Amino acid sequence: MILFIVLWVALSPLGWLVTDAMNMTGAPASKVMEEIQQTIQVFTIVSMPLCAFVLAVLLYSLFGWKHVQGDRPKFESPAIRTNRVGVGLWVGATSVLALFLVGWGLVELAQITANAYGTIPSDEQPDDEKPLIVNVTGQQWVWTFEYPEHDRVTSAQLYLPVDRPVYFNVTSKDVIHNFWAVELGVKIDANPGAITQTGVTPNKIGTFNVRCAELCGLHHAYMQTKIRVVDNDDFNSWVREMGGQKTS
Amino acid sequence: MTIAPPRTTRRSSTTSRTSSRTGSADAARANRGGAGLKQDGGGRGGSGAVARVFGNPVPQPPQHGKPGGLLRHLNLGTALLLGSVMALGFGYLANRLTKSGATDATFAPLAPEYIYLAGLFGWTLGFSIGIGAFDGPVRWLLGRELTHADAEYLAGKNLGWQRYFKYTTDHKVVGIQYLVAAMVTLGFGGLLAMLIRTELGVTWAEVFTPSIYNSIIGTHGIAMIIAMIVIVMGPVGNFIVPMMIGARDMAFPRLNALSLWLFVIALVCLISSLFVGGVQDGWSVYQPLAAQSPPGMLGYQMTIIIFAISTGVASVNLIVTILLMRAKGMTWVRTPIFVYGVFGAAIMGLYAFPFYQYSQLLAMSDRILDTSFFVPLQGGSVWLYENLFWLLGHPEVYVILLPSTAIMLELMPVFYRKPLFSFNFAIAGIVGVVALSGLVWAHHMYMTGWAPSANYPFMLSTELISIPVGFLVLVAIGTMWRGTVWTRLPVMAIYALVFNKIIGGITGIYLSDVPVDQYMHGSMFVVAHFHYMLMGAGLFGAMGGIAYFFPKMTGRMLDERAGSIGLWTAFAGFQLTFGSMFVAGLQGQPRRVLQFDDLFNISNWLSTIGAFVIGLGMLIFMGAIISSWIAGKKAPANPWGSKSLEWQTPTPVPLENFEVLPVVTSRPYDYGVPDPYDAKMLADEKAREKQTAKVAV
Numbered sequence A: 001m002i003l004f005i006v007l008w009v010a011l012s013p014l015g016w017l018v019t020d021a022m023n024m025t026g027a028p029a030s031k032v033m034e035e036i037q038q039t040i041q042v043f044t045i046v047s048m049p050l051c052a053f054v055l056a057v058l059l060y061s062l063f064g065w066k067h068v069q070g071d072r073p074k075f076e077s078p079a080i081r082t083n084r085v086g087v088g089l090w091v092g093a094t095s096v097l098a099l100f101l102v103g104w105g106l107v108e109l110a111q112i113t114a115n116a117y118g119t120i121p122s123d124e125q126p127d128d129e130k131p132l133i134v135n136v137t138g139q140q141w142v143w144t145f146e147y148p149e150h151d152r153v154t155s156a157q158l159y160l161p162v163d164r165p166v167y168f169n170v171t172s173k174d175v176i177h178n179f180w181a182v183e184l185g186v187k188i189d190a191n192p193g194a195i196t197q198t199g200v201t202p203n204k205i206g207t208f209n210v211r212c213a214e215l216c217g218l219h220h221a222y223m224q225t226k227i228r229v230v231d232n233d234d235f236n237s238w239v240r241e242m243g244g245q246k247t248s
Numbered sequence B: 001m002t003i004a005p006p007r008t009t010r011r012s013s014t015t016s017r018t019s020s021r022t023g024s025a026d027a028a029r030a031n032r033g034g035a036g037l038k039q040d041g042g043g044r045g046g047s048g049a050v051a052r053v054f055g056n057p058v059p060q061p062p063q064h065g066k067p068g069g070l071l072r073h074l075n076l077g078t079a080l081l082l083g084s085v086m087a088l089g090f091g092y093l094a095n096r097l098t099k100s101g102a103t104d105a106t107f108a109p110l111a112p113e114y115i116y117l118a119g120l121f122g123w124t125l126g127f128s129i130g131i132g133a134f135d136g137p138v139r140w141l142l143g144r145e146l147t148h149a150d151a152e153y154l155a156g157k158n159l160g161w162q163r164y165f166k167y168t169t170d171h172k173v174v175g176i177q178y179l180v181a182a183m184v185t186l187g188f189g190g191l192l193a194m195l196i197r198t199e200l201g202v203t204w205a206e207v208f209t210p211s212i213y214n215s216i217i218g219t220h221g222i223a224m225i226i227a228m229i230v231i232v233m234g235p236v237g238n239f240i241v242p243m244m245i246g247a248r249d250m251a252f253p254r255l256n257a258l259s260l261w262l263f264v265i266a267l268v269c270l271i272s273s274l275f276v277g278g279v280q281d282g283w284s285v286y287q288p289l290a291a292q293s294p295p296g297m298l299g300y301q302m303t304i305i306i307f308a309i310s311t312g313v314a315s316v317n318l319i320v321t322i323l324l325m326r327a328k329g330m331t332w333v334r335t336p337i338f339v340y341g342v343f344g345a346a347i348m349g350l351y352a353f354p355f356y357q358y359s360q361l362l363a364m365s366d367r368i369l370d371t372s373f374f375v376p377l378q379g380g381s382v383w384l385y386e387n388l389f390w391l392l393g394h395p396e397v398y399v400i401l402l403p404s405t406a407i408m409l410e411l412m413p414v415f416y417r418k419p420l421f422s423f424n425f426a427i428a429g430i431v432g433v434v435a436l437s438g439l440v441w442a443h444h445m446y447m448t449g450w451a452p453s454a455n456y457p458f459m460l461s462t463e464l465i466s467i468p469v470g471f472l473v474l475v476a477i478g479t480m481w482r483g484t485v486w487t488r489l490p491v492m493a494i495y496a497l498v499f500n501k502i503i504g505g506i507t508g509i510y511l512s513d514v515p516v517d518q519y520m521h522g523s524m525f526v527v528a529h530f531h532y533m534l535m536g537a538g539l540f541g542a543m544g545g546i547a548y549f550f551p552k553m554t555g556r557m558l559d560e561r562a563g564s565i566g567l568w569t570a571f572a573g574f575q576l577t578f579g580s581m582f583v584a585g586l587q588g589q590p591r592r593v594l595q596f597d598d599l600f601n602i603s604n605w606l607s608t609i610g611a612f613v614i615g616l617g618m619l620i621f622m623g624a625i626i627s628s629w630i631a632g633k634k635a636p637a638n639p640w641g642s643k644s645l646e647w648q649t650p651t652p653v654p655l656e657n658f659e660v661l662p663v664v665t666s667r668p669y670d671y672g673v674p675d676p677y678d679a680k681m682l683a684d685e686k687a688r689e690k691q692t693a694k695v696a697v
Helices: A002-011 A014-025 A031-063 A084-117 A232-241 B008-020 B024-044 B069-073 B076-097 B111-131 B135-141 B148-154 B160-165 B171-201 B210-233 B235-239 B253-276 B296-324 B337-369 B382-416 B423-437 B441-448 B452-464 B466-480 B489-512 B514-520 B524-554 B560-587 B598-631 B679-687
Strands: A132-139 A142-147 A153-155 A158-161 A166-172 A177-181 A186-190 A196-200 A206-212 A224-230 B050-053 B056-059
Touching: A002 A031, A014 A031, A014 B560, A031 A084, A031 B466, A031 B489, A031 B514, A084 B452, A084 B466, A084 B489, A084 B514, A132 A158, A132 A177, A132 A186, A142 A158, A158 A232, A166 A177, A166 A186, A186 A196, A186 B441, A186 B514, A224 A232, B050 B148, B069 B135, B069 B148, B076 B111, B076 B253, B111 B253, B111 B296, B111 B337, B160 B171, B171 B210, B171 B235, B171 B253, B171 B524, B171 B598, B210 B235, B210 B253, B210 B296, B210 B337, B210 B382, B210 B524, B235 B296, B235 B382, B235 B524, B253 B296, B296 B337, B337 B382, B337 B423, B382 B423, B382 B441, B382 B466, B382 B489, B382 B524, B423 B466, B441 B452, B441 B514, B452 B466, B452 B489, B466 B489, B489 B514, B489 B524, B489 B560, B524 B560, B524 B598, B560 B598
Parallel strands: A132 A166, A158 A224
Antiparallel strands: A132 A142, A142 A153, A166 A196, A177 A186, A177 A206, A206 A224, B050 B056
8 A cells, every 4th residue: 555655656757757758849839739748647647546556566466465486385375256346446447547538538639629720710810810821741751831822932941920820731742751740749641642631829939840750761760840930020021031922 | 177087097098098199180070079070981981991089989081102191291391492492483484474674653673573472472382382281172182081090190190300390280289380480580570679779779870771771670560560479379379278278189280280381481471571672661561652662562461461361270270179179168167268368369360360461462463463552643542551451450469469468367376376366357358358459440540631530439449448458457466466476487477567568558548549649649659659568568478478388388397597587687678678768759759760869869879778688688588498498307297286277288298188088167266265354254253253363364
């Protein structure tokens, strides 16, 4: 029992360590990423007692209850065939935990989907709030970002205005790639012959990473680029510099 | 478990002498329905020859030539010879028939493809003929029934070491052959893993070119998956299961040999692919990337097509054996849990592998015949491939996990001297896993954009599967509860397995959640997770199982000192390797990369150090196995004091396993003394007045 609590306490900081590891390059940079991290936190907290309990039993079985060595020791243990309370508690607890996690996950999925795609109809929004559309194209082994609303400006780096929803239309020219905007918490396959859609609202200015998360051939490892989330004015001047209009 | 008439044979020693000379294939037949067979033979009865099978006279068909016929001259040597000759011959023909300079749609030269594929076909056909796989069907077509002497020859009676290099039908020989083949595959895959970690540990340079690195990754993946599928089901499933259920052999002894030799054929196909470009697309070989690969891809496809047949044959064999050949009195509640585990795994293998086979057949046809099942430009679908692939991909994980978990549950009662805790929940867990295994595949495809709305039900089914898996953990820790443990090597593997399984299971819940997967998918976190499951739980379980059954299988005791050192070294290295891989994944390192940002350096260095420690540990363990096999202490028949049937046979196990077929009269795992803390016992205690409770613990 004491062992269980000690292990539980010892394991508890794991949740924060996990998010620390995730935040080393500047995450979270969007609401979606925050939600993801919150989910991981919750999952860690919920599963820790179970993990601690099993580890406690393992350790206690080795060092607490008796153990014998040698060739053929003569001993018998108590014949516990079943224990209704124990089984009931375990089945109840694991089922409740599993169902809670499923419920949490389903709600959270609905939420990040809503966050990704925006909930306000776009025609009622002021210009700057209108979602920006970016066509993402993967090909071996580069990413191309096209801004169809800005005279189809194309870029090898992803420039995004901060606090403005952005929609990605993702496709591929050759094989399957996976568009992973790491710190934004966005990930979707780029499939040849199909367009997949996702979206995000970056809420932090900075430089982030795009990596390919699906093996796509020889130079898969090098298929990465940067995301530059800048404020709205900087974004507009960048677009003009690239030869596009402010908005279409 | 008890055997009702233990020594009735003593009385009729002449009968038992005769019976001990009988072949196991025949023995199995006599065991199942001697009466039916007798009638069959009686109808013909022309030859008049009668063999005595376990004391029963069985009329024999006429004997053609010496017992064994053609198979007397066929062995691994002729198989290798004919396989190579036919591979070269077919390849030469393909070379002659291919127009020089012919190219495919992407302007790659076609000749190497055709030559290699023809070579693979030649190898497969030649090896099968050379080992004697077609001998049975041909005999049957010629109307030459097997006589008893033939069957004895086929089962490897009086052949000594030679029987391990032949198309031998004895399930014990097949088990040993599987063990060696699986260990060779594991060693091969492990070597490739070391190369991968070397590349990733050397962060300042490229050790391998990208194409070599990618083919190492792909081959490592598929070699390990194949090895892990057979490492328990092959050796232990074949060697032990028939004995565990009190049978004299598998239901289909010749199919048993076939499944083994097909596995060997597939293995050679896989290794040969390394010489023609390798499998450069991970073990999942997603289309259309796989279409770009060099001809090595054909080797992969051929491997899978053959291996799927091998698995199917083996699964059917195990299922029928378990269903029909259990000893008298072995009702379902008296069947050991390992048999349930193997049964569940065989069912999953049977329905899952055809999907894999189709996916590779279609991919091969895309490659060779220019069809367009998976070619997006011509209307094919990459998502179709992914679905077919993962319809195998997830059940296969449980095909690996169930037997190694069940083997642990099987041996726990022996080392704790306690009945298995809550046998019913163990079965419920296995049934639950098997039932849900087919409904979760698309959690590998959350991020493909294939069907965003389907993510909801798949998340539900995936997370629900943690409940039956939880049952199995419950059974394990319930069996440990208040038990005295006999700390021998096999039982150590249980601790390693449960520890790893808890970590793998919890991280699995993370990954089954779509929002979290949105971050983790395709990252090193996934790699760490499935290594915890497949290697941490699967392989450590298998190591425990092999250590447990080693005395029965080889007749010698395993050197437990070296074995334990190996096991714990590997365990420590394992935690370091994959623990730091979790961190790399969380930091955002994608999997299957060759180079990465400096950010990930530290975790990768640690991981590489850990990997070499694992390698060292595994070498020590392998060394212990090999040295004990050659020169270990002779093992007694039942070194662990187990009560289940397989340990009641003598060691080395005679051809027919049991002189007299056992009858089971009680539930398995009848160990232990009445529990002093049981409610009823406590009440009795009270009733016996206030005698100070000095109950032995």
